[in-house]
Amino acid sequence: MPLNWVLVLTTFLFCVGVYGVLARRNAVIVLMSIEIMLNAVNLNFIAFNGVVGGERLIGQVFALFVIAIAAAELGIGLAIVLLIYRNSFTVSLDEVNLLRW
Amino acid sequence: MVSLLATAAEHGTETAASGGGAMELAWVIPVIAMVSAALIWAIGKRLPMRGAEIGVAAMIAVFIGGLLVFFDAIAHINADAEWHGFEKAVTWMNFGPGSTVELGYMVDGLAAVMMVIVGFVALMVHIYAASYMKGEVRVTHFFATLSLFTGSMLTVVLANNLLMMLVGWEGMGLSSYLLIGHWWEKHENSSAAIKAFLTTRVGDIGFMFGIFVLFWAAGSFNVAHINELAADGGIARGTLTVAALLLFCGAVGKSAQFPLHTWLPDAMAGPTPVSALIHAATMVVAGVYLVARMFPVFDNAFDVALDVVAVIGSITTVIAALLALVQQDLKRVLAYSTISQLAYMIAGLGVGAYTASVFHIWTHAWFKALLFLAAGSVIHAVHSNNMTDMGGLFRKMPITSITYIVGGLALAAFPPFAGFWSKDELVVGAYEAATAGSRAGTLTLVAMLLTAFLTACYVARMLALTFFGKPRYDPEHVHPHESPKLMTYPLIALAALAVAGGWVGIPGEMNQFGRWVHYGDEHAAFNPMIAILSTGLALAGFAAGWAIFRMGKVKIDVRKTALAPFYRLLLNRYYLDDIYFKGIVRPVRDRLSAAAYWINQKVLDGAVNAAGMVAVASGRFAYRDVDQGLIDGLVNNLARLTGRTGDKLKFWQTGNMQRYAAAMFLGVATLVGAFVFFRI
Numbered sequence: 147m148p149l150n151w152v153l154v155l156t157t158f159l160f161c162v163g164v165y166g167v168l169a170r171r172n173a174v175i176v177l178m179s180i181e182i183m184l185n186a187v188n189l190n191f192i193a194f195n196g197v198v199g200g201e202r203l204i205g206q207v208f209a210l211f212v213i214a215i216a217a218a219e220l221g222i223g224l225a226i227v228l229l230i231y232r233n234s235f236t237v238s239l240d241e242v243n244l245l246r247w
Numbered sequence: 248m249v250s251l252l253a254t255a256a257e258h259g260t261e262t263a264a265s266g267g268g269a270m271e272l273a274w275v276i277p278v279i280a281m282v283s284a285a286l287i288w289a290i291g292k293r294l295p296m297r298g299a300e301i302g303v304a305a306m307i308a309v310f311i312g313g314l315l316v317f318f319d320a321i322a323h324i325n326a327d328a329e330w331h332g333f334e335k336a337v338t339w340m341n342f343g344p345g346s347t348v349e350l351g352y353m354v355d356g357l358a359a360v361m362m363v364i365v366g367f368v369a370l371m372v373h374i375y376a377a378s379y380m381k382g383e384v385r386v387t388h389f390f391a392t393l394s395l396f397t398g399s400m401l402t403v404v405l406a407n408n409l410l411m412m413l414v415g416w417e418g419m420g421l422s423s424y425l426l427i428g429h430w431w432e433k434h435e436n437s438s439a440a441i442k443a444f445l446t447t448r449v450g451d452i453g454f455m456f457g458i459f460v461l462f463w464a465a466g467s468f469n470v471a472h473i474n475e476l477a478a479d480g481g482i483a484r485g486t487l488t489v490a491a492l493l494l495f496c497g498a499v500g501k502s503a504q505f506p507l508h509t510w511l512p513d514a515m516a517g518p519t520p521v522s523a524l525i526h527a528a529t530m531v532v533a534g535v536y537l538v539a540r541m542f543p544v545f546d547n548a549f550d551v552a553l554d555v556v557a558v559i560g561s562i563t564t565v566i567a568a569l570l571a572l573v574q575q576d577l578k579r580v581l582a583y584s585t586i587s588q589l590a591y592m593i594a595g596l597g598v599g600a601y602t603a604s605v606f607h608i609w610t611h612a613w614f615k616a617l618l619f620l621a622a623g624s625v626i627h628a629v630h631s632n633n634m635t636d637m638g639g640l641f642r643k644m645p646i647t648s649i650t651y652i653v654g655g656l657a658l659a660a661f662p663p664f665a666g667f668w669s670k671d672e673l674v675v676g677a678y679e680a681a682t683a684g685s686r687a688g689t690l691t692l693v694a695m696l697l698t699a700f701l702t703a704c705y706v707a708r709m710l711a712l713t714f715f716g717k718p719r720y721d722p723e724h725v726h727p728h729e730s731p732k733l734m735t736y737p738l739i740a741l742a743a744l745a746v747a748g749g750w751v752g753i754p755g756e757m758n759q760f761g762r763w764v765h766y767g768d769e770h771a772a773f774n775p776m777i778a779i780l781s782t783g784l785a786l787a788g789f790a791a792g793w794a795i796f797r798m799g800k801v802k803i804d805v806r807k808t809a810l811a812p813f814y815r816l817l818l819n820r821y822y823l824d825d826i827y828f829k830g831i832v833r834p835v836r837d838r839l840s841a842a843a844y845w846i847n848q849k850v851l852d853g854a855v856n857a858a859g860m861v862a863v864a865s866g867r868f869a870y871r872d873v874d875q876g877l878i879d880g881l882v883n884n885l886a887r888l889t890g891r892t893g894d895k896l897k898f899w900q901t902g903n904m905q906r907y908a909a910a911m912f913l914g915v916a917t918l919v920g921a922f923v924f925f926r927i
Contacts, residue, residue, distance in 0.1 A: 168909050176905075239905055246902025 159186035269315035280398030313366030320359035353407035376520035378733035396422035408468035450500015457493030487548035502534025519623030557597025561694035563590035568701035600676025601766035610665035614657035617741035621651035628727035665749030707792025
């Protein structure tokens with residue numbers, strides 16, 4: 147399977163994630179979109195490992211690290227979302243402006 | 248001071264075989280007096296007698312110390328007739344080789360004799376003053392200054408170099424000034440103090456320059472060294488003459504000689520004990536002491552030096568005795584008498600009668616201190632200085648009267664009273680100089696004999712007007728009575744010395760004083776003819792005075808005779824005071840001082856004020872324009888700019904997380920695009 151196909155796929159996935167982060171208002175959807183972007187990157191790692199990694203599975207190991215960190219990040223992210231919901235009864239990002247000047 | 252002491256190299260130069268016992272510690276004596284002054288100033292006010300007790304105690308110590316030193320010195324003199332004295336010094340200041348100033352003391356016969364005089368008179372005066380000044384204002388200050396004076400006088404007496412002597416000399420001037428002006432509330436008194444200070448200062452300038460000349464010539468301030476050099480011919484005679492005349496200026500000022508004698512009668516404004524101690528017995532003889540101390544300088548100079556001394560002394564002794572004849576103020580009679588007697592000593596030194604002059608210091612101290620203290624007792628009793636308010640006091644105040652008469656007879660130089668022996672020696676000295684062909688000696692002899700007559704005459708007048716005749720005080724308000732014991736005991740002690748004090752100098756084999764104090768191998772020969780002549784003149788003078796003023800035998804009003812202009816001249820003190828006032832005081836005060844004041848105000852103050860104004864203006868400029876305007880302005884404007892920029896930019900921080908993310912993606916995309924397309 148040529149590398150280009152995989153790159154097209156991951157580019158597509160990444161763009162979907164970017165769109166989700168920038169355009170969707172629901173905080174949970176935004177978090178999911180981040181996961182999509184991360185997974186697109188994971189695919190890239192694995193694909194490039196097949197080309198340049200040789201016998202060593204560096205890309206795969208990196209992907210595993212990314213997955214672990216993504217899990218932790220998602221845990222914290224969801225906890226924040228939950229707290230925001232408890233305080234302001236919304237998960238809509240354009241209604242949350244705690245960092246405003 | 249500490250470093251001075253640390254580097255001080257102690258060295259004693261002894262000319263005798265052995266050092267002194269008491270003499271080793273002679274320096275303690277002036278220190279006692281100085282410490283006493285400091286103590287009285289510090290704690291005197293809280294004591295029951297307001298400091299008098301400290302002064303008296305210190306003077307007892309000073310007197311005993313002086314006696315010990317005196318007897319120690321005599322023991323040395325008896326052991327070795329050529330004993331030159333005991334000297335000890337530490338380095339005071341060192342300006343390099345050959346210019347060291349010492350802090351030291353020198354005891355020889357002259358100094359030892361002076362110490363006894365100063366110690367005893369100071370003690371008597373302190374005891375007397377403890378009673379006399381009781382209840383007066385500023386008693387503490389009075390006694391402190393009296394102690395300060397005694398310390399200064401002892402410094403002069405003991406100093407082994409001219410600089411130290413000058414220090415003591417000025418200390419005496421200061422205490423004299425303070426004590427004359429003790430009752431400064433009265434304007435005349437403070438004026439008299441200023442007059443005394445300034446007039447003696449005129450002479451002091453000469454004294455200082457004399458010291459400079461001697462230092463320049465001898466390379467040292469040391470008295471013994473200078474005298475030795477002068478005697479050996481190590482200093483040129485011309486230089487010695489200049490130095491001697493300059494030193495004599497100091498003596499003229501301090502010992503109140505013509506033409507600077509005018510301050511002493513006015514100095515009687517001070518309390519009477521002060522007059523007795525300072526203006527009769529001790530300070531005013533410092534001038535005589537100075538000439539005696541530096542006598543080798545005078546003796547080895549050209550003849551003109553000693554001739555000037557003799558002539559000044561002769562003039563002064565006569566004119567002062569004449570003035571004493573016409574005074575109404577009892578203390579002023581004594582003041583002019585003091586000037587006259589000091590001039591006797593000065594003239595005696597001028598004709599080379601060294602021992603006789605110092606002997607006259609000795610006897611004069613006793614009887615003149617006695618006369619002043621007794622006069623104080625009289626003044627205390629009648630509350631007036633004027634003899635026109637006295638008379639007939641003999642029965643009211645027997646002790647005062649008898650002691651006063653003893654003092655008067657000693658002053659008039661009747662044998663066997665103290666004054667006779669010294670005065671006779673002085674006249675003999677003048678006679679010897681005159682027969683040796685000295686014209687100054689002849690003048691001195693005539694002046695001395697004339698003064699002997701005049702002295703007895705004014706003594707008779709003084710005694711007659713004060714103690715005899717009808718009382719002229721107001722018996723309604725004034726009730727004269729004998730003074731308390733604290734005042735009469737010193738009178739009795741001094742009277743004993745006024746009688747017997749001269750017996751140590753009876754001419755012949757028994758002459759002790761000539762052994763104590765002598766210059767070279769000079770000796771006073773007793774001349775019966777001179778003794779009879781001077782005593783005869785004194786008797787005649789006394790008889791004349793007594794006849795005129797007591798018996799009223801001569802009923803001529805002097806104002807209606809041919810002598811009237813002369814009488815007016817005397818009443819106006821030869822117009823000297825007027826001449827000084829119009830010729831010196833007024834031009835200096837009204838013109839010179841005014842001009843100096845103008846220059847001070849307009850030129851000096853102007854410059855100072857201009858400099859001040861420039862400084863203020865530049866300071867204001869630096870503050871307002873540079874510091875506040877420029878530097879602070881920069882900082883403030885920077886801060887304001889930052890603040891305003893922040894105010895504008897803060898709106899970009901919307902709080903919308905997705906915008907931040909969009910910006911981030913945009914940034915990353917830009918970087919990636921740049922990387923891909925431009926290969927940077």
